[in-house]
Each structure stands twice: as structure tokens, then as C-alpha cells.
Amino acid sequence: MSTNAELYAQDFFAWTQTTAALTRAGKWYDLAPEALAEEVESLGARDHRELRRRLQRLVTHLLKWQYQPSGRQTGHSWWSTIRTQRQEIIDLLEQSPSLRRTVPDALSARYALAREHASAQTRLPLATFPETCPWTAEQVLDTDFWPEG
Amino acid sequence: MRTNAELYEQDFFAWTQTTAALIRAGKWDDLGPEALAEEVESLGISQKHALGSHLRNLVMHLLKWHYQPGGRQTGYSWRSSIDNARDEIAMILEDSPSLWREVSGLLVRRYPAARRLAHDETGLPLSTFPETCPWTAEQVLDADFWPEE
Numbered sequence: 001m002s003t004n005a006e007l008y009a010q011d012f013f014a015w016t017q018t019t020a021a022l023t024r025a026g027k028w029y030d031l032a033p034e035a036l037a038e039e040v041e042s043l044g045a046r047d048h049r050e051l052r053r054r055l056q057r058l059v060t061h062l063l064k065w066q067y068q069p070s071g072r073q074t075g076h077s078w079w080s081t082i083r084t085q086r087q088e089i090i091d092l093l094e095q096s097p098s099l100r101r102t103v104p105d106a107l108s109a110r111y112a113l114a115r116e117h118a119s120a121q122t123r124l125p126l127a128t129f130p131e132t133c134p135w136t137a138e139q140v141l142d143t144d145f146w147p148e149g
Numbered sequence: 150m151r152t153n154a155e156l157y158e159q160d161f162f163a164w165t166q167t168t169a170a171l172i173r174a175g176k177w178d179d180l181g182p183e184a185l186a187e188e189v190e191s192l193g194i195s196q197k198h199a200l201g202s203h204l205r206n207l208v209m210h211l212l213k214w215h216y217q218p219g220g221r222q223t224g225y226s227w228r229s230s231i232d233n234a235r236d237e238i239a240m241i242l243e244d245s246p247s248l249w250r251e252v253s254g255l256l257v258r259r260y261p262a263a264r265r266l267a268h269d270e271t272g273l274p275l276s277t278f279p280e281t282c283p284w285t286a287e288q289v290l291d292a293d294f295w296p297e298e
Contacts, residue, residue, distance in 0.1 A: 013245035016193030044165030096162035
């Protein structure tokens, strides 16, 4: 019979099932703690990554909204992207309030990419868009904030 | 101080970080075992769902390949969709060999959705496509299997 650590290397699905059973039975001494700790951490890392990805997409669309006013109708795809991304981010932060403090850092870390995408997608010169994020985290996540130039 | 079980309800990200630290420190008595067991199980279940989705996509593209041969010339994207889905499935099964025994059951369960999608995407009558999957799991996953009339 393979140990929990061997199983982790050999068969991930079987490891999840066995580990859940051992945990429920309180058989801690049979568990490989490092693998378990890493997998639990990876669940948090997944949500953190998703938050950053969604913030970047939201900022790209807010930039397009502000700097290309012709796309600004209610019901337009930019409008619905902004609404959807905000709602998804709000849901994520409700589930994990401790991620809220990472939002300002994520915004500055991802802004350069958001700006490049906004420029590519609108075909406006990169210099059209400010070099650093022009909005606060509160504005970006405020469902009533629709920047107009 | 909140218990691990309370933290799980209130802040998922914080729970993942705290739980990983408790596991590494061997503080098993402070853990909420049920939440931990469920989350570990859910990792395996996500992988099984991913396998099911890739199988559904793969079978949909095989149906198109077989029943709408006209699409094969311009069908470079069909060919690469089939290759990609087979690749994704191979990676999952390498990671979790125990999921092999789920493949036949997943094929049976996901076939109706694959058939409906093939009908939607080709515009061919639903009755064009067999009511049950015409291929074995081995054929579906065989990189050299390209069903022709």
C-alpha cells in the first residue's frame, strides 16, 4: 500500500479522496502534511490570481469607457463587461474579505498591462492613457462609478 | 480569536493561509476537519469535472469530423481542437491514473450534450448523430483515431 505522500506523487485524484477520508477520521499521523498544506494554500492562491486577472480586465474596460466615448452605450459589451467584472470581484471579496487589502497593489501591478490592452483594443496611441492608474481602488469597485472624460 | 471553522465561514483566503500554517505546525487539534476534508475532495472533483468537459468537447468535435466531412478542408481548427482536447485529457489522466475508470461512465453521461452541441454548431438535424456514443473510450482517446465515413 502506498503512503499518502507516495499517492500524492502518483495519483492526485486518489490522493484527494484518501486524504479527505483520513482527515474526517482524524488519522493525522497518516497524512503527508507538506502536500496538504501546499494544496490548501493553492486554493487561496487561485482566488488571489483570479482577483488580479479580473481587476486587470475591469481597468482595461474602464479605460476604454473613458477614452473612447463612442463605445459608451448602456447594453454595449463594454458596459456589460464592466458590470460583470465588478460583480465577480465583489463576490470574491465577500467570500475572502482579507483579499481586499491586496486590491491597491494588484491595481498598480496590473495597470501597465491593462493600459496596453486598452490601447491595442481601441487602436488609440498608448500615450492617450495615463501612465499610472487614475482611479482609487474604491472608485474601480464602485458600481456607480463610470468615468467620463 | 476565531476558530478555524469560523474563519472558513467568514474569510476563505485567510482560512487557506491559516490552515496551511496549522498543518505545517502539526496543530491538528485546531483544525476544522470537515471543512478541510471538503476542500481537498473538491480539488479532485474539479479535476473530474474538467475531464468530463474535455471529453464532451472532444466527442462534439469528433461528431462534426465524422458527420460533416465538408468542414475538414477548412477544418484545420477542428483538427487542432481534437488534438488539444486529447492532450488535456492525457495530462489529467497522467496526473490522476485512477480517473481512467471514470472515462467510460463520463462518455455515456456527457454524450447527449456533445450530440446537442454538434447539432447546434453544424445545423445538421439531430437525428444525423447516433443516440449513443458510437466509439469506445479507447478510440476517443487514441491520438490516431480520425473517424471517416
